[in-house]
Amino acid sequence: MHEFSVMEGLMTLLADHAQAHAITRITRVRLVVGQLRGLDVNQLRGCFDLLVEGTSARSATLEIDFVPAEGHCDRCDKTFVLPNFVLTCPVCGDSRAVRTTKGRELYLEKFEGTKE
Ligand SMILES: [Zn+2]
Numbered sequence: 676m677h678e679f680s681v682m683e684g685l686m687t688l689l690a691d692h693a694q695a696h697a698i699t700r701i702t703r704v705r706l707v708v709g710q711l712r713g714l715d716v717n718q719l720r721g722c723f724d725l726l727v728e729g730t731s732a733r734s735a736t737l738e739i740d741f742v743p744a745e746g747h748c749d750r751c752d753k754t755f756v757l758p759n760f761v762l763t764c765p766v767c768g769d770s771r772a773v774r775t776t777k778g779r780e781l782y783l784e785k786f787e788g789t790k791e
Pocket of ligand 1: 768
């Protein structure tokens with residue numbers, strides 16, 4: 676399950692950041708996930724709930740900013756949403772001129788906590 680290892684990595688990162696800032700209780704976590712990562716948001720949430728048990732993030736709210744895949748055709752100079760991972764320009768039908776501009780994101784945007 677890919678989602679689990681992603682969330683495990685996130686938890687390690689969170690723990691490191693929290694420790695560096697002397698935060699003892701994490702209250703809010705914001706994750707940015709691009710569509711092209713192929714991750715299931717519900718599964719990410721489920722893994723988060725499992726992994727935070729017994730940690731300083733156990734009562735944290737998880738926010739997931741899901742970024743739809745977007746492509747740009749260098750031939751038409753147009754930007755468009757990519758449906759179903761298909762890398763083809765909807766205007767000229769060319770696939771070689773299309774590059775993805777959004778949807779590859781996967782990072783911890785921010786988190787909040789207290790120093791109680
Ligand atoms: Zn095009």
